[in-house]
Each structure stands twice: as C-alpha cells, then as structure tokens.
Amino acid sequence: MRLSQFFLPTLRETPTEAQIVSHRLMLRAGMVRQQAAGIYSWLPLGHRVLTRIAQIVREEQDRSGAQEILMPTIQPAELWRESGRYEDYGKEMLRITDRHEREMLYGPTNEEMVTEIARASFRSYRDLPRNLYHIQWKFRDEVRPRFGVMRGREFLMKDAYSFDADPAGARHSYNKMFIAYLRTFARMGLKAIPMRADTGPIGGDLSHEFIILAETGESAVFVDRDFLDQNLLDLPVDYDDVAGMQAAVDRCTGFYAATDEKHDPAVAAKLGDRLVGARGIEVGHIFYFGTKYSAAMGLSVQGPNGEKIVPEMGSYGIGVSRLVGALIEANHDDAGIVWPAAVAPFGAGVINLRVGDAACDAMAGDLYARLRAAGLDPLYDDRTESAGAKFANMDLIGLPWQLVVGPRGAKAGTVEVKDRRSGAKEELSLDAALAKLTSPR
RNA sequence: CGGAGCGUAGCGCAGCCUGGUAGCGCAUCAGUCUGGGGGACUGGGGGUCGUGGGUUCAAAUCCCGCCGCUCCGACCA
Numbered sequence: 001m002r003l004s005q006f007f008l009p010t011l012r013e014t015p016t017e018a019q020i021v022s023h024r025l026m027l028r029a030g031m032v033r034q035q036a037a038g039i040y041s042w043l044p045l046g047h048r049v050l051t052r053i054a055q056i057v058r059e060e061q062d063r064s065g066a067q068e069i070l071m072p073t074i075q076p077a078e079l080w081r082e083s084g085r086y087e088d089y090g091k092e093m094l095r096i097t098d099r100h101e102r103e104m105l106y107g108p109t110n111e112e113m114v115t116e117i118a119r120a121s122f123r124s125y126r127d128l129p130r131n132l133y134h135i136q137w138k139f140r141d142e143v144r145p146r147f148g149v150m151r152g153r154e155f156l157m158k159d160a161y162s163f164d165a166d167p168a169g170a171r172h173s174y175n176k177m178f179i180a181y182l183r184t185f186a187r188m189g190l191k192a193i194p195m196r197a198d199t200g201p202i203g204g205d206l207s208h209e210f211i212i213l214a215e216t217g218e219s220a221v222f223v224d225r226d227f228l229d230q231n232l233l234d235l236p237v238d239y240d241d242v243a244g245m246q247a248a249v250d251r252c253t254g255f256y257a258a259t260d261e262k263h264d265p266a267v268a269a270k271l272g273d274r275l276v277g278a279r280g281i282e283v284g285h286i287f288y289f290g291t292k293y294s295a296a297m298g299l300s301v302q303g304p305n306g307e308k309i310v311p312e313m314g315s316y317g318i319g320v321s322r323l324v325g326a327l328i329e330a331n332h333d334d335a336g337i338v339w340p341a342a343v344a345p346f347g348a349g350v351i352n353l354r355v356g357d358a359a360c361d362a363m364a365g366d367l368y369a370r371l372r373a374a375g376l377d378p379l380y381d382d383r384t385e386s387a388g389a390k391f392a393n394m395d396l397i398g399l400p401w402q403l404v405v406g407p408r409g410a411k412a413g414t415v416e417v418k419d420r421r422s423g424a425k426e427e428l429s430l431d432a433a434l435a436k437l438t439s440p441r
Numbered sequence: 442c443g444g445a446g447c448g449u450a451g452c453g454c455a456g457c458c459u460g461g462u463a464g465c466g467c468a469u470c471a472g473u474c475u476g477g478g479g480g481a482c483u484g485g486g487g488g489u490c491g492u493g494g495g496u497u498c499a500a501a502u503c504c505c506g507c508c509g510c511u512c513c514g515a516c517c518a
Contacts, residue, residue: 012467012479013453017511027452037510091442092517109518143442143516157518209518218517285518319518353477388478395478406477416477 001346003381007044010393020216022328023148025337029397038145038153045397046324048345050156053323054135056187056342057158064180064239066131066160071113073137077103079112082297094139106139111293111315114161119299125165125309127301129173133160135320150281150325160316170312174206174288175245177316179235181210181284182252184318186232189340190330192283193223195257209259210284214329217279220260225274227255281326288314337398338421347376348437349399353406355384364405367415367430374438401437
C-alpha cells in the first residue's frame with residue numbers, strides 16, 4: 001500500500017478524552033474514531049489489526065475443533081425470557097422495540113440463541129460433542145465506558161459454546177478451549193495468565209479468566225514468577241488426547257495466580273520472592289456451567305438407550321477488539337506503538353526520504369515491489385513530507401520494520417533497516433534486507 | 442448509579458471572572474526554498490462559541506434547563 005493513497009489520519013496532538021496510552025495511540029495513529037461513549041469506527045489501520053487478531057483467533061478455534069457460525073446481533077426478547085435472563089440482565093442490556101412493538105435486544109452474549117439453535121437441530125447423543133463459535137459485535141450498555149476500545153459498549157467478541165453428553169466430555173471441551181486460548185494469545189506475543197474466576201451472570205461452577213500483565217490493567221493480580229517463565233508456544237495440539245489436554249491444563253493451573261478478589265495473601269506468601277504483584281487486563285474468560293441453559297430452555301437429545309440427555313454446556317469468550325488495546329498497552333514506547341509481527345497492520349514500512357529524486361524513487365519502488373512479492377505486505381511512504389515527519393509517523397504506527405531509502409544509501413546501493421522494537425539500525429543491500437525480513441527472528 | 446470536571450475551527454488551547462470587531466499553535470490549501478528525526482518563509486480557507494430559553498441596547502462571556510463527553514468510585518469480555 002502506498003501511504004499517499006492510504007487513509008491514515010494521524011494526529012500530532014492527543015484528543016483530551018483519551019486518557020490511557022492505548023487509546024491515545026489508537027487515535028493518534030488513525031486507527032479508530034469515537035462516535036459516542038464506548039462506540040468506535042475502525043479506520044483502515046485499526047481495521048487491519050482487528051482483522052489479523054480475529055484471524056488468529058479463528059485459526060486456533062478451528063484447530064481445536066470448534067466450528068464457525070454467525071448469529072445475528074439483534075435477538076428476540078422471548079429467548080431471554082426462557083432462560084430468565086431478560087429481567088436479570090438489567091440496564092446493561094440494550095433493549096429495542098421493532099415496528100410491530102415486539103421486544104428485541106442487541107445481544108450482549110449468545111447463550112440463549114445458540115441453545116435455541118441446538119434445540120432446533122440436535123436430536124441424538126451422536127450430535128455431540130459440538131462446539132460452535134462466532135466472531136460478532138456485542139453491545140453491553142456499560143455504566144461507565146472508558147479506556148477506549150478496552151471497555152467499549154460495542155465490542156467485537158469471539159464467543160464459543162460447547163455441548164457435551166456428560167460432565168467428563170464437557171470438561172474435555174473446556175480443557176480444549178483453555179489450551180486453544182493460551183495458544184491464541186501466545187501467537188500474538190502475549191503471555192496470558194489463566195486465573196480462577198467467579199462465574200458472574202453467566203452462571204456455573206468452573207471458570208477461568210485469561211489475564212495479560214500491563215501497567216494500565218484494570219485489576220490487581222498476583223502470579224508466581226515461574227508461570228511467567230513458562231514457554232506457552234509448545235502447548236500440545238492433539239485436541240483429541242483427553243489425558244494430554246488435562247495434563248496441559250493442570251500444568252498451566254499448577255501455579256499461584258489470582259486476581260484481587262481471589263487473592264489469598266497467606267498462600268501467596270509461601271512463594272516468597274517468586275510472587276509478582278502487577279496489574280492485569282482480562283482478554284478472555286471461559287465458563288463451564290452445566291445444564292443451566294439447556295435445562296431451562298428444553299434442549300435435550302436422545303441417548304443410546306433411548307433416554308433423554310440434557311447436554312452439558314460451556315461458553316468461551318475472547319475480547320477481540322479489546323485485544324487491540326491490550327496489545328498496545330503491552331507493546332509501546334514513547335514514540336508510539338510497537339506491533340508484534342503477528343498482528344502488525346503491515347509487515348514493514350518503506351520510507352523514501354527524497355521523493356522526486358530519480359535514484360531514491362527507483363530504489364524505493366524496487367524495494368516496495370520486492371517486499372510485496374515476498375508477501376510482506378509493506379506500507380510505502382511515498383509522500384513528499386519532511387524526513388522527520390516520516391520517521392515520526394512510522395514510529396507512531398509501529399510497523400515491525402522500517403526500511404529507509406535516502407540519497408546516501410541510493411548512491412551506495414544500501415537501505416537502512418530499523419527494527420522498531422529495539423531501535424537497532426543497519427545498512428544493508430536490498431538482497432540482505434529482504435533476507436533479514438523474511439527469515440524468522 | 443454516587444462524586445467531580447469539561448464542551449470556542451479537524452486537533453490542542455486562550456478569551457468568560459470585569460458583557461461591546463472571535464483569537465493563538467498545530468493541521469489544511471497555494472507558492473517558494475529546503476531535504477536523514479514532526480524544517481522555513483509568504484499568502485489563503487475554515488467557527489450559527491454543544492443546545493434551548495432568559496436578562497440586556499448588546500451574550501462565547503451573566504442566569505436557568507437540556508444534551509454530550511471525560512475523570513474518580515461501585516460493576517463488567
């Protein structure tokens with residue numbers, strides 16, 4: 001993409017309403033624009049990141065055996081009356097009346113609807129187990145939206161729902177999601193810490209929150225340093241291996257890790273100096289709640305002996321749009337965002353310092369073409385801005401690599417390659433630069 | 442939902458107290474020069490001062506209502 005053609009409305013100054021770093025940087029980098037409290041438009045740069053995060057989530061859900069569907073954002077109130085949550089949910093639920101005076105709502109979550117889908121189609125225990133997920137916009141009319149997309153009222157969430165014939169199967173479904181979540185976050189360069197959690201309005205008796213550490217996190221958390229040293233990229237992917245999954249979950253929950261509410265100072269004290277106190281951002285939350293919805297809504301299938309089986313269910317959420325903010329909270333410096341390569345909106349930025357100079361134009365154009373051919377999805381700054389403005393902008397939007405083409409290098413046949421994260425710069429030939437960017441770090 | 446604050450050009454702000462021509466920086470447009478960390482100069486464009494009412498000869502400014510946004514707290518993917 002040529003920057004001269006790209007819609008990237010960056011700001012030099014920070015709008016007053018943005019208080020935390022991710023919100024400030026998302027506005028300054030032209031990723032989002034606020035439309036109302038907790039409601040945002042996603043501009044091209046932000047949309048690219050959102051899409052890349054969603055794709056990683058999708059790949060790991062698919063790998064674990066979950067199947068993608070797409071449910072509507074608007075739901076009939078009737079479904080929620082069946083579960084009893086229509087009255088319980090309170091003012092956080094955005095209620096709507098259609099032209100026929102029917103009560104509708106903008107979904108804050110989808111347990112009722114997915115249970116309805118299962119009820120309409122599941123007939124036999126052979127239809128189980130099943131895990132259905134979608135990536136869909138939700139609306140929760142938060143009393144106090146804040147922190148930009150980290151606590152919006154409208155937000156993009158991946159929510160999955162599992163159905164099993166018995167508690168043991170449900171436990172396995174839960175474990176699969178547990179591992180898939182850790183893999184998902186690890187791919188984004190995030191170390192998510194699973195912590196036992198309250199089940200809240202979803203209900204149920206087994207639940208974990210996945211929390212990443214960041215200074216601006218909303219809750220205080222305490223964790224065993226040994227967990228932070230774990231390599232989560234080597235988690236097993238044989239999702240059919242029941243014992244293996246359980247072992248992996250046990251391994252990841254065998255450390256002390258607790259949010260403020262669940263923190264037990266007496267137990268934690270035994271960790272000594274391994275105890276890390278920090279702030280955390282919740283990026284995922286999983287629940288096993290048994291037959292709460294299936295029983296209430298009359299979902300059942302026929303068992304092998306003709307008996308009625310009420311499926312055991314769980315639900316599993318990842319805050320996709322929140323992750324954009326969370327990733328920035330975890331990856332930034334004074335100059336701007338520092339994207340992990342896996343979610344970066346572009347793989348690299350090419351800066352032509354002297355647009356209009358034949359040698360620079362030729363070299364930058366060649367570099368841009370070769371990066372594209374190599375699948376690196378580069379952003380080429382071909383604007384006639386001053387050098388400083390280009391550097392500042394490229395730092396702000398945080399692409400992992402910056403390739404600087406200037407008159408000096410054009411003469412010498414080299415390009416300056418800058419690693420955004422470390423700031424390290426080196427002069428390389430185009431071939432060497434390309435090799436560096438296409439080889440794993 | 443309790444407490445606090447803020448709405449003046451795209452963004453950041455001044456002007457309000459003490460009523461009288463709506464201003465500054467950045468951004469933007471045109472041009473010239475510049476050219477390796479948000480460069481310089483010249484000349485432009487852009488505002489029913491959130492909104493409705495009131496007071497007044499006169500309201501961005503004083504008074505009242507409403508709306509919106511933000512922060513702190515309680516609640517949440």
